[in-house]
Amino acid sequence: MRQLINAILKYKNTLIYLGLLILSLIFLNQRSFYHQSIFSNASLVLSSNFNLIGKNFANYIDLAEQNEKLLAENEKLKTLELIQFGEQSQKNKTLDSFGFEVSTARIIKNSYSNARNYLIIDKGYRDGMEIEMGVISSDGVIGVINQVTSNFSSVLSILHRDLKINAGFKKNGAYGSLFWEGSHPRIMKLDDISTLNPVAVGDTIVTGGMSDYFPYGIPIGTILNFEKPKLEGYYDIEIELFSNLTQKEFVYVVKNKKIDQLKQLIYE
Amino acid sequence: MNSDNIISIFQFIFLLFLQAFLLNNINLFGFINPNLYLLFIVVFPLNSNSTLLIVLGFLLGLLLDLLTQGSGGHTIASLTIAFLRPYIVKFSFGVNYEIPLGMIQGSLPSQRLLYLTLVIFVHHLVLFSVIYFSFDNIITIIKNTLFTSFFTFILIYISLGLFKEKK
Numbered sequence: 001m002r003q004l005i006n007a008i009l010k011y012k013n014t015l016i017y018l019g020l021l022i023l024s025l026i027f028l029n030q031r032s033f034y035h036q037s038i039f040s041n042a043s044l045v046l047s048s049n050f051n052l053i054g055k056n057f058a059n060y061i062d063l064a065e066q067n068e069k070l071l072a073e074n075e076k077l078k079t080l081e082l083i084q085f086g087e088q089s090q091k092n093k094t095l096d097s098f099g100f101e102v103s104t105a106r107i108i109k110n111s112y113s114n115a116r117n118y119l120i121i122d123k124g125y126r127d128g129m130e131i132e133m134g135v136i137s138s139d140g141v142i143g144v145i146n147q148v149t150s151n152f153s154s155v156l157s158i159l160h161r162d163l164k165i166n167a168g169f170k171k172n173g174a175y176g177s178l179f180w181e182g183s184h185p186r187i188m189k190l191d192d193i194s195t196l197n198p199v200a201v202g203d204t205i206v207t208g209g210m211s212d213y214f215p216y217g218i219p220i221g222t223i224l225n226f227e228k229p230k231l232e233g234y235y236d237i238e239i240e241l242f243s244n245l246t247q248k249e250f251v252y253v254v255k256n257k258k259i260d261q262l263k264q265l266i267y268e
Numbered sequence: 269m270n271s272d273n274i275i276s277i278f279q280f281i282f283l284l285f286l287q288a289f290l291l292n293n294i295n296l297f298g299f300i301n302p303n304l305y306l307l308f309i310v311v312f313p314l315n316s317n318s319t320l321l322i323v324l325g326f327l328l329g330l331l332l333d334l335l336t337q338g339s340g341g342h343t344i345a346s347l348t349i350a351f352l353r354p355y356i357v358k359f360s361f362g363v364n365y366e367i368p369l370g371m372i373q374g375s376l377p378s379q380r381l382l383y384l385t386l387v388i389f390v391h392h393l394v395l396f397s398v399i400y401f402s403f404d405n406i407i408t409i410i411k412n413t414l415f416t417s418f419f420t421f422i423l424i425y426i427s428l429g430l431f432k433e434k435k
Binding site for chain 1: 318323326329330340344347354
């Protein structure tokens with residue numbers, strides 16, 4: 001204690017100076033708006049820098065939890081978006097009668113260089129997955145589930161020579177079948193578009209509502225080029241996909257709630 | 269209370285009122301106000317309590333600011349110069365110098381000149397830095413410092429000369 005007092009007494013001039021300096025700075029702050037704005041600006045810069053560092057650190061720790069929340073929100077928003085696509089076709093659908101259920105999933109294994117590509121996602125029949133459910137992503141179509149175990153499912157990728165999905169033009173509803181020839185992971189072919197329909201490079205192709213797997217209106221890609229062969233009544237159209245299937249991590253699985261009824265109609 | 273203290277108090281009050289009511293209205297060339305109140309800090313007895321000087325300097329600047337509706341620059345400047353005065357004395361007069369009198373006698377004129385110039389210059393630098401408080405206006409700060417300290421120096425030198433003749 002005595003040493004503390006001795007230390008204070010040794011530096012008393014400096015201490016008194018600093019104390020009075022702080023007092024006079026407060027006085028300055030109060031008397032002059034200009035100085036007040038400078039001080040508050042400086043204190044804002046200082047405090048915000050320190051807060052940013054701490055916040056970055058806390059954010060990093062919370063990343064897993066934030067990801068879960070974002071996935072859940074995305075599920076809801078994707079349903080709304082799909083409904084929106086459906087409404088553009090001018091059919092009268094309300095929210096309750098939208099026939100698709102959306103859930104998120106994560107890709108565990110992907111492939112895109114074989115002739116027949118499959119993906120594995122981390123949801124199985126315990127999470128409500130069934131075969132023949134459609135799988136879409138934020139910017140396009142991924143494929144169809146073809147096999148289900150308790151915790152995982154195998155998805156037939158759209159980059160599969162044997163898979164054809166129903167796709168059509170956004171502008172006028174003319175539809176055909178979209179399939180992959182195996183050349184490039186982003187280029188597919190659209191067949192069965194009659195030459196009666198107007199076709200131009202850059203037209204958007206969406207899912208037609210005719211398939212059981214996907215709802216209407218999901219954007220798939222744009223027309224890269226097309227040819228009109230002389231002896232046929234159908235175009236040869238090349239499509240460039242919107243989505244890059246080599247880098248996907250999160251997908252949405254859509255379940256058609258009415259698929260049992262549709263199946264009964266087809267197979268009877 | 270001995271005569272030294274009474275003289276100091278009288279100087280304090282006199283310089284304060286002179287500065288507030290007369291000298292701050294001069295406005296030479298539009299912006300120069302010589303700061304004669306610094307005389308108090310210059311002639312404060314060099315052997316007395318430096319802590320007292322710090323408090324007195326603070327009071328002088330504070331009262332001046334209150335009287336002239338200033339924003340607080342004089343407070344900080346006179347406080348700082350009161351704190352720094354012992355170091356400037358040591359720097360200009362050498363470490364071993366011991367002055368019993370209030371007026372600076374028995375020392376080289378060059379040392380006295382250095383002491384005066386340093387005190388005035390540092391005080392005005394701090395004063396204008398606080399008033400403008402930004403690097404963008406640094407030219408204004410330097411200009412004001414140089415001109416005002418020049419005129420203050422002239423005034424203080426004349427006052428010191430007047431006082432010296434009495435003794």
